Amino acid sequence: MTILHISQPVDGGVARVVVDLVRGQREAGHRVLVACPPGGRLAGEAAAVGALVREWPARRSPGPATAAEVWRLRRIVRAAGPDVLHLHSAKAGLAGRLAVRGAVPTVFQPHAWSFAAVDGALAGATLRWERYATRWAHRLLCVSVQERTDGVTAGLHAHWAVVPNGVDVRHYAPADRRAARIALGLEPAAPLAVCVGRLCRQKGQDVLLTAWPEVRRRVPGARLALVGGGPEEARLAAMVREGAEPSRVRLVGDVADPRPWLAAADLVVLPSRWEGMALAPLEAMASGRPVLLSDVPGARESLPPSERAGALVPAEDVSALITRMAEALSDPIECERRGARLREHAAARHDVRSVVEQVDALYRDLLGAGPAPGRRRARVPQWI
Known part of the structure; x- marks a missing residue:
């Protein structure tokens, strides 16, 4: 299958998760693309393990530039023609869901809830967005049961999946x-x-x-x-x-x-x-x-x-x-x-090879399941 990962940020744990998934998916024979901002480690490391990297200039936080970021992302998705769109973290989740609006099978992985990271009015606005945007994610992928529980408690109604994070235990071996x-x-x-x-x-x-x-x-x-x-x-x-x-x-x-x-x-x-x-x-x-x-x-x-x-x-x-x-x-x-x-x-x-297998099974289930009950899958817009 063709898989398009979209990520912002480009460093830290999120970037490592994306690279690990890309490595496993390429070894399984899939065509894998990564759209991300320039700078940081993600673009270079994803390319090194076999991804086709597409530059997507995007700031870490929403702002006046978000509309242009969404427009650029639409063009990337249209050119890639993915079977599955996998969005990583809050900013990519925002731009990706606005760009595609459920027209391509979409997995959103929050990597910790955005509304837990802010306070006051911004937390309320972020939570309202997440409640609304679940309609544009065919699967909402959490890395822990507690993360899913927090989402349910916050009023998010989604098609949930949980796959714990993993690491390459061969790479991180005990040393003297x-x-x-x-x-x-x-x-x-x-x-x-x-x-x-x-x-x-x-x-x-x-x-x-x-x-x-x-x-x-x-x-x-x-x-x-x-x-x-x-x-x-x-x-x-x-x-x-x-x-x-x-x-x-x-x-x-x-x-x-x-x-x-x-x-x-x-x-x-x-x-x-x-x-x-x-x-x-x-x-x-x-x-x-x-x-x-x-x-x-x-x-x-x-x-x-x-x-x-x-x-x-x-x-x-x-x-x-x-x-x-x-x-x-x-x-x-x-x-x-x-x-x-x-x-x-x-x-x-927590072996990353198990994580890759579970995510692959999630994709296959998603592609074989058809539209969720009570929802009509949107016709792919002309711009996709």
């Missing part, structure tokens, strides 16, 4: 901690917490830095590394300076490959404010490292039941984060044991 630390210029024996993720409000690195001085007081030799770049980088750097911790906290910046940092870690922390199902914890688990996560959508489902009590804290609960981090960093042997158990879980439940 000491060798990784030497290569990165880190102290070989110091307890090390690592946070991998885009530096933005969603990922909660500010919560982590607020907790860090007390963690250091309880575990004096501990070190912290923030791996990633993003809009909050300057503010987080200021927090590090103001906390007098520049020698104990390292802002690494964006990296092409996080595996050396995962290998070096005793504990991987992601104190997100919201998620669908974050990839960074899955990568850490596949690398044989224990995780500490905010109990947001997707986090609980990504963990085996036996690990949830020790690996989850309430979102933005600084006190709970301090306690759990200090406990973990004080016991590196238990961290090692937990990491081994989580590696087994990731290999069994």
